[in-house]
Amino acid sequence: VATVEAVLMAGAIPVFAEIDETLCLSPEGVAAALTPTTRAVLPVHMCGAMARIDELKAFCDKNGLILIEDACQSVGASYQGKALGAFGKAGCFSFDPVKTITCGEGGAVVTDDAAVYAAAHAFADHGHDHIGNDRGAEDHLMIGANYRISELNAAVGLAQLRKLDGILETQRRNKAALKDAMQAIPGVTFRQLPDAAGDSATFLTFFIPDVEKARQAVKSLAAAGVDGCFHWFDNNWHYIRKWDHFRELKAAARLAVQTLPDCPDFRSVQLPQSDALIGRAISMQIKLGWTTEQLAQRVAATVSALKAVA
Known part of the structure; x- marks a missing residue:
């Protein structure tokens, strides 16, 4: 929804x-939604x-469209050796507390376009051009x-980046x-x-094979002590189905x-295609702090919970 x-x-x-x-957004989906007024x-x-x-x-280049990447949830991910966020005119990252690395809060924009950089640099700071050493x-x-x-958030971020x-x-x-342990569970695909x-x-x-079984699976996983499992279909943040404030365009001021x-x-x-996929999808958070014993326990609990449902 932030996007x-x-x-x-x-x-x-x-x-x-x-x-x-x-x-993620599909090339076929973009082609079907393209209109003469599409710009990005x-x-x-x-x-x-x-x-x-x-x-x-390739689609954007062919059709004269600007490609902008939201890589906020994918810091450190890449495609064929090139970092996500570096394919388009600009890319953005988030460093809030639940992201791969964190500054406590905040984010970053990357671009290889000098004009985009200048605009982003100014927009983030009341439009200042940052030329000279007298802010006034x-x-x-x-x-x-x-x-x-x-500066404090940025220092934390630089330390985190070295750990990436x-x-x-x-x-x-x-x-x-x-x-690897879930591969053999009937009905589970990736x-x-x-x-x-x-x-x-x-x-x-x-x-999971269908939406109701996905709901059951989330409950079964939670009951088995497997936390951090998200069914985005019923989540009011990451999927449009529950965005009532957006559907009504509720805002403090009238949106232009x-x-x-x-x-x-x-x-x-x-x-409908997105509903069909998201309805069956469960995302399990992968954590850094698991000990070898905790990971083994989680693997066993996950397999047992999913076999009971799928």
Whole structure:
């Protein structure tokens, strides 16, 4: 929902397209949603892994569209050796407390375009151009906001960044132990990873045969002491199905898009393919602090809970 909020606050109209078994925006979904007024494509690399970013990049290049990547949940993930967030005109990352690395709060934008960098740098700090050493004498490129990261948060982030390779190694090892044990459970299949080697392994996402069994599985896992399992279909943050505030465009001030003649009625947005996938998907958080014994216990409890349902 944060991605959609950013589009709305920029005065643009978000257009929704279907996902595929990567659980990210699909090239086919984008092609089906394309209109003459489309200006950009914004995939979200969800739960630690990548969309089919090479195909989305090729589609954007062919159709003259801007590619922007939301890699907030996929710090450290890559596709064919290239970091997610580096394929488009710009990419963004989040460093809040539940992300792969954290500054306590905040995030970052990356780009290789000098004009985009200057605009982002100014917008994050009330529009200041940051030229010279007298803040009161600086010019302003635009009306901006107050999104500056503090020196303390930045110092924490730099220390965390130095640990990233070790974090990824631990997550990948823990995830592999769980996934290997779950391979033989009838009815359980796994999220498609366009490049398994580039997965940051913050989540293990798998599919259950239908939505009701997925709900049962989450309850069974919780009862077995397997925490950190999310059924996004019933979650009011990460999937559009429960975004009532968005569907009604509730805002402190009237959103500019509501005055546009081509602004759709978001209450009528239908995404049947995405519903079918998200309804069956469960994402299990992979944690760094598990001991060898805790991981073994979790593997056994997970297999037992899922066999009872799937």
